[in-house]
Amino acid sequence: MLIKRITLLLTVLSLCFACQSQTQKVQKQKTTDYLTISDTPIQDALKIAYVGNMGVLLEHNHKTVIIDGLHQFYHKNYVHPTKDMVNRLVSGTFKNFSPIEFCLFTHVHGDHFSERYTLRLLEAHPEVVIMGSQQISDSIQKIAKDTQLMETVKAIPYDALPHTITKHGIEVTGIQCYHSSPSRHGQIKNIAFLVNIDGYNIVHVGDTDWDLTVAPFKTLDIKNSEVDLAVIPYWMLLERGATKKIMELLSPKHIIATHIPPNFSHRNHAVLNDKFQNITLLTQLGEVLYIKN
Numbered sequence: 001m002l003i004k005r006i007t008l009l010l011t012v013l014s015l016c017f018a019c020q021s022q023t024q025k026v027q028k029q030k031t032t033d034y035l036t037i038s039d040t041p042i043q044d045a046l047k048i049a050y051v052g053n054m055g056v057l058l059e060h061n062h063k064t065v066i067i068d069g070l071h072q073f074y075h076k077n078y079v080h081p082t083k084d085m086v087n088r089l090v091s092g093t094f095k096n097f098s099p100i101e102f103c104l105f106t107h108v109h110g111d112h113f114s115e116r117y118t119l120r121l122l123e124a125h126p127e128v129v130i131m132g133s134q135q136i137s138d139s140i141q142k143i144a145k146d147t148q149l150m151e152t153v154k155a156i157p158y159d160a161l162p163h164t165i166t167k168h169g170i171e172v173t174g175i176q177c178y179h180s181s182p183s184r185h186g187q188i189k190n191i192a193f194l195v196n197i198d199g200y201n202i203v204h205v206g207d208t209d210w211d212l213t214v215a216p217f218k219t220l221d222i223k224n225s226e227v228d229l230a231v232i233p234y235w236m237l238l239e240r241g242a243t244k245k246i247m248e249l250l251s252p253k254h255i256i257a258t259h260i261p262p263n264f265s266h267r268n269h270a271v272l273n274d275k276f277q278n279i280t281l282l283t284q285l286g287e288v289l290y291i292k293n
């Protein structure tokens, strides 16, 4: 503990020094409990790029995972990646990111998933592991002429149990986590993911609500997994009591607020920044954050 505290103190001191020596440069950087978050490059950091709606591209040391990142226009309320971005993601030429090794989808809704883009990714890199519900797998299967491409498409059973795949030094666990508004979206199978890249733990919950996360988080014992980043839709964070719920259920070092519509009000923006000390709102397509433990 003492060593960690000293490290934190040194980090804070070095950051202060960095700020002073870079007064010309506009630099947003904050240090939370043992995590440094910056919008300018830090050496050997975990990188996270925003690719629209709940889409994030994650990379550390050439290990790359994309979650809900391959999707197209669905509705004006949802930000989606540009065609150029999709081309780069598919071909493995996204700026400063290595080619994708895991491509995860929380559910089939068009603001999270495109079977056409996923098939393009598989055609370019058949070794990429695709993970999602049976509905995701079925949607890709429907348009895939080459059935061999389906070999790396892994359907996660909707059985409330954790399902883990480890490859390329990346560990991914998926688990059933009901979609928000079950009365309306009851037939949609939503999967929450826990990703471990070089010791960084990232949770992505897809479209859900706090009460629906209780069971899967308990099964995963997620509170004791030292979550670094929690990728959460904005409505869960705006909810009354969210500060307490997130600490009780997940206790992440940093929160990444997503699913933010282009017309998100300044007021709500301020509310979230006010409510949570450790939050970043992803709103600018292509923006990159650097995170260091």
Ligand SMILES: [Zn+2]
Residues within 6 Å of the ligand: 107, 109, 179, 207
């Ligand atoms: Zn949805």
